[in-house]
Amino acid sequence: MKKLINQPEDFVRESLEGMAAAHSHLIQVHFEPTFVCRQDVPLVNKVAIISGGGSGHEPMHTGFVGMGMLDAACPGEVFTSPTPDQMLAATQKVDGGAGVLYIVKNYSGDVMNFEMALEMARCEGIRVRNIVIDDDVAVKDSLYTQGRRGVGTTVLAEKICGAAAERGYPLDKLVELCRRVNLNGRSMGLALTSCIVPVRATPTFTLGDREMEVGIGIHGEPGRQRLPLKSANEIAEMLTLSILEDSGYTRIMREWDEVQEGWIDIEATDFPFQPGSNILVFVNGMGGTPISELYIIYRRVAQICSQHGLKIVRNLIGSYITSLEMEGCSVTLLQVDDEMMDLWDAPVHTPTWRWGV
Amino acid sequence: MKKLINQPEDFVRESLEGMAAAHSHLIQVHFEPTFVCRQDVPLVNKVAIISGGGSGHEPMHTGFVGMGMLDAACPGEVFTSPTPDQMLAATQKVDGGAGVLYIVKNYSGDVMNFEMALEMARCEGIRVRNIVIDDDVAVKDSLYTQGRRGVGTTVLAEKICGAAAERGYPLDKLVELCRRVNLNGRSMGLALTSCIVPVRATPTFTLGDREMEVGIGIHGEPGRQRLPLKSANEIAEMLTLSILEDSGYTRIMREWDEVQEGWIDIEATDFPFQPGSNILVFVNGMGGTPISELYIIYRRVAQICSQHGLKIVRNLIGSYITSLEMEGCSVTLLQVDDEMMDLWDAPVHTPTWRWGV
Numbered sequence: 001m002k003k004l005i006n007q008p009e010d011f012v013r014e015s016l017e018g019m020a021a022a023h024s025h026l027i028q029v030h031f032e033p034t035f036v037c038r039q040d041v042p043l044v045n046k047v048a049i050i051s052g053g054g055s056g057h058e059p060m061h062t063g064f065v066g067m068g069m070l071d072a073a074c075p076g077e078v079f080t081s082p083t084p085d086q087m088l089a090a091t092q093k094v095d096g097g098a099g100v101l102y103i104v105k106n107y108s109g110d111v112m113n114f115e116m117a118l119e120m121a122r123c124e125g126i127r128v129r130n131i132v133i134d135d136d137v138a139v140k141d142s143l144y145t146q147g148r149r150g151v152g153t154t155v156l157a158e159k160i161c162g163a164a165a166e167r168g169y170p171l172d173k174l175v176e177l178c179r180r181v182n183l184n185g186r187s188m189g190l191a192l193t194s195c196i197v198p199v200r201a202t203p204t205f206t207l208g209d210r211e212m213e214v215g216i217g218i219h220g221e222p223g224r225q226r227l228p229l230k231s232a233n234e235i236a237e238m239l240t241l242s243i244l245e246d247s248g249y250t251r252i253m254r255e256w257d258e259v260q261e262g263w264i265d266i267e268a269t270d271f272p273f274q275p276g277s278n279i280l281v282f283v284n285g286m287g288g289t290p291i292s293e294l295y296i297i298y299r300r301v302a303q304i305c306s307q308h309g310l311k312i313v314r315n316l317i318g319s320y321i322t323s324l325e326m327e328g329c330s331v332t333l334l335q336v337d338d339e340m341m342d343l344w345d346a347p348v349h350t351p352t353w354r355w356g357v
Numbered sequence: 358m359k360k361l362i363n364q365p366e367d368f369v370r371e372s373l374e375g376m377a378a379a380h381s382h383l384i385q386v387h388f389e390p391t392f393v394c395r396q397d398v399p400l401v402n403k404v405a406i407i408s409g410g411g412s413g414h415e416p417m418h419t420g421f422v423g424m425g426m427l428d429a430a431c432p433g434e435v436f437t438s439p440t441p442d443q444m445l446a447a448t449q450k451v452d453g454g455a456g457v458l459y460i461v462k463n464y465s466g467d468v469m470n471f472e473m474a475l476e477m478a479r480c481e482g483i484r485v486r487n488i489v490i491d492d493d494v495a496v497k498d499s500l501y502t503q504g505r506r507g508v509g510t511t512v513l514a515e516k517i518c519g520a521a522a523e524r525g526y527p528l529d530k531l532v533e534l535c536r537r538v539n540l541n542g543r544s545m546g547l548a549l550t551s552c553i554v555p556v557r558a559t560p561t562f563t564l565g566d567r568e569m570e571v572g573i574g575i576h577g578e579p580g581r582q583r584l585p586l587k588s589a590n591e592i593a594e595m596l597t598l599s600i601l602e603d604s605g606y607t608r609i610m611r612e613w614d615e616v617q618e619g620w621i622d623i624e625a626t627d628f629p630f631q632p633g634s635n636i637l638v639f640v641n642g643m644g645g646t647p648i649s650e651l652y653i654i655y656r657r658v659a660q661i662c663s664q665h666g667l668k669i670v671r672n673l674i675g676s677y678i679t680s681l682e683m684e685g686c687s688v689t690l691l692q693v694d695d696e697m698m699d700l701w702d703a704p705v706h707t708p709t710w711r712w713g714v
Contacts, residue, residue, distance in 0.1 A: 002549040002550060002566070002567075002569075002586060002684060003549075003589075003650055004549070004589045004592060004646060004650035004651070004653055004654055004685075004686060005588070005589050005650060005653055006588045006589050006590050006653070011649070011653070014589075014652075014653045014656055015649045015650070015652045015653050015656075016652075017652075017656050018651075018652030018653055018654070018655040018656035018659075018674075019652050021655065021656055021659045022652065022655055022659070022672050022674055055649070056649070058647060058648050058649040058652075059648055063648070192359040192360075192361070193359060209359075210359075212359075229359060231362070231363045231364075232360075232361045232362050232363050232371075233363050235361060287647040288645040288646075288647070288682060288684070289361060289645075289682065290415060290644040290645070290676075290679055290681055290682050291415050291416055291420070291676075291679075291709075292368070292372045292412070292413070292415040292681070293360055293361035293362060293372070294361070294375075295371075295372045295373075295374075295375030295376050295379065295415075296361055296362055296363070296368070296371045296372050296375055297361055297375070298375040298378065298379055299371055299372075299374050299375035299378055302375075302378045302379070315379050317375075317379055319647075319648075322647055322648075324647055324649075325645060325646065325647050325684065327359060327645070327682065328361075329361060352648075354711070354712045355711045355712060355714065356713075356714065357712065357713065
């Protein structure tokens with residue numbers, strides 16, 4: 001295992017200490033329990049947005065804390081869910097009375113712990129609602145997940161909803177927007193190499209010299225199939241066509257209902273990516289892949305989208321939701337409406353993401 | 358060799374085509390000869406800044422073309438200098454009469470070709486001057502270089518001088534500023550793994566499972582020494598102390614002199630990093646290292662700087678000058694004055710770098 005680390009068990013803490021040292025004007029880093037929040041909290045007259053999950057996917061989520069995006073992020077140990085006490089402490093710290101939205105990637109541990117935190121916060125009189133992102137078309141259920149995993153669309157939802165919260169959207173309208181982003185987003189990923197979790201010191205999985213894992217999860221969990229290595233164009237086609245063919249998928253979303261004071265299941269079928277749609281294309285690196293290769297993937301994704309009558313109106317290319325040093329990429333397509341595009345363009349200022357300010 | 362590519366020989370072209378597809382509102386991509394320039398050229402009443410070098414170091418330089426940074430970049434094949442005809446074509450395209458500054462990394466091929474392009478452009482009546490960046494403290498002469506290699510300070514010089522050009526600095530003042538940035542910047546890098554040049558298909562060098570190469574060049578050329586793998590803290594100390602101990606170095610800079618109409622050597626000795634200095638710390642990933650590890654390095658670099666009485670007033674953490682998928686990092690320290698800090702903060706809008714707009 002070759003990494004720029006000290007003791008493996010100090011990986012998360014020391015990385016967060018580095019962030020604190022580098023970005024003290026933007027963020028606060030708290031330990032015991034661990035969470036990162038923006039400097040100007042509690043937030044008055046603004047709904048707070050909190051996300052979180054296992055570490056190892058940086059810059060998501062801690063790099064997205066700041067004006068116009070997240071108000072707090074709760075990092076767990078590597079590939080391990082954060083605990084409800086982290087989420088509750090973050091919630092108490094940032095809420096100024098306008099309520100809180102939890103954006104949760106669909107992994108069983110994250111979902112369960114954010115649900116517990118939501119119930120605990122509500123008991124304390126803090127108004128919290130949740131949206132679970134489940135955008136990965138690769139597999140129906142996976143090693144760590146009931147239903148589809150939450151991946152790239154999470155990044156886009158955090159940017160779009162973060163801008164909306166900054167503009168003063170009330171909690172209900174923000175929940176509706178975040179749900180719409182999830183329903184219109186789809187992702188699929190692929191790995192060329194495994195990653196190594198620091199405390200384990202051995203690769204999460206093994207791939208042959210000429211093999212790739214298609215539909216990989218962000219913790220290295222198995223995907224759709226293991227195939228001989230293909231060209232960038234074939235990879236781009238495989239990922240993009242899997243996404244486009246998925247339009248019409250029916251999903252069940254579990255959300256807190258404020259009228260019934262309990263959890264409800266909402267069923268929804270959506271049909272994004274019809275010819276003429278405006279889309280945002282997000283080509284994401286898994287951590288160990290250089291940006292030059294991501295542009296080669298983007299090149300072909302853009303050609304395919306054009307052939308399907310889709311109009312790319314925005315794009316994002318880089319390593320935003322990663323799996324440590326894994327080599328590979330994921331493609332996310334999001335069908336965007338005018339409101340989403342406008343929010344996408346809004347100012348943001350976080351350790352990783354800055355524009356307009 | 359596992360990469361997201363098609364034919365190895367199409368790597369550079371297809372990556373640039375992807376950039377063109379993604380950022381057509383910001384940049385123009387030209388082939389035969391190959392160069393990238395900003396959309397709004399030729400530039401009237403503004404000195405143009407051009408850089409370039411072998412590909413494989415992305416996002417440098419092509420990702421830095423746009424408002425507030427470079428006006429054009431000339432990418433060669435992977436780890437191969439671009440040719441004078443590329444530089445001349447870029448110069449002709451962007452110059453609107455206020456002159457051009459070439460920012461050149463000190464690699465023999467780059468230096469020779471940019472010098473030829475400068476002479477050719479001057480023959481055509483375009484006023485061009487040059488600054489060679491030679492900030493790598495690792496080795497005095499290396500495989501591809503006479504004198505010190507040009508590495509991380511190049512990125513900082515492009516941002517700072519780009520802002521200055523945008524504000525209307527005349528060519529002479531811009532040359533003076535760029536020289537000052539070079540004199541006050543120092544870098545050193547380290548590799549945990551090799552990279553693979555696509556057309557070669559085998560690693561540039563080999564390292565044992567518990568070895569690292571200290572003082573590596575950005576093409577994988579040998580550094581100071583090969584050592585057993587150390588902790589992040591020891592690595593940060595090794596790189597940072599090598600830089601701090603280098604204050605007082607005497608270098609000879611070759612520049613075009615407009616009075617003598619020829620090349621002159623300028624000797625300079627500088628003493629940055631005295632206690633009380635304001636510095637910018639740049640922790641750079643080599644392409645395959647995740648940002649979480651860079652923050653662990655930054656954490657220790659910041660501690661060391663503080664112990665030496667240096668005040669970190671700005672920082673940059675991420676993969677900006679890379680060696681394909683190489684794992685490792687480099688540290689750059691730049692002693693900044695108020696003018697440089699002010700220019701650092703100025704608006705920029707390129708494919709990779711955006712703030713303030």
